[in-house]
Amino acid sequence: MVFQRCNWCGTAMYHRLLCPVCQGSDLRTERSEGVGTVRHSTVVHRNTPAARNVSMIEMAEGFVVRGRVMGPPIGIHSGDRVRLSTAKDPVRGEPVFQLLDEPYRAWT
Numbered sequence: 368m369v370f371q372r373c374n375w376c377g378t379a380m381y382h383r384l385l386c387p388v389c390q391g392s393d394l395r396t397e398r399s400e401g402v403g404t405v406r407h408s409t410v411v412h413r414n415t416p417a418a419r420n421v422s423m424i425e426m427a428e429g430f431v432v433r434g435r436v437m438g439p440p441i442g443i444h445s446g447d448r449v450r451l452s453t454a455k456d457p458v459r460g461e462p463v464f465q466l467l468d469e470p471y472r473a474w475t
Contacts, residue, residue, distance in 0.1 A: 368399045368451055368462060370430050379429040401451030402427045403464070405436065408443040424449060424464060434462040 371394040372379050373386035385392055408422040420440040425431050435456050436443045449464035456463055 368401055368426075368432075369396050370399055370426070370428060370432075371395065372397050372428075379426075381426075381430045381432045397428070399426050399428050399430075399451070402467070403432075403449055403451075405443060405445055405447040405449060406431065407445060408436065410440040422464070424462075432462060434464055435459075436464045436466065438466055 370379055370381050371383060373389060373391050374393040374395055375391040376386060376389045378386050378388045379397075380387060380394075383394070386394065403424040403426040406423045406425045408420050410418050411421050412418050418440045420436055420443050422434060422436050422443060423431055424434055424436075436447070436449055437452060443466075448467040450467050452463045452465045455461070
């Protein structure tokens with residue numbers, strides 16, 4: 368996965384024309400290692416035959432990307448660690464991620 372970094376202020380971003388911090392247009396392209404953390408995830412039931420999740424992933428390099436995490440939609444939680452998968456969402460073209468480790472869930 369590639370992303371941009373502003374040459375002026377160093378901000379990392381995903382698919383932007385201008386830096387969201389300083390509005391600079393001098394951006395360089397870098398390659399992400401593909402590891403991140405789920406910051407927000409929601410289950411979507413609309414326009415799809417089955418429920419799916421839509422997640423905001425904060426990548427280790429500091430940018431945030433919208434994508435889908437493989438697995439049961441209700442099993443994805445904030446704080447889960449993920450890695451970029453080779454798959455791509457066929458409908459939306461967004462990146463697809465997989466959980467790095469099965470998180471421990473305490474029964475309450």
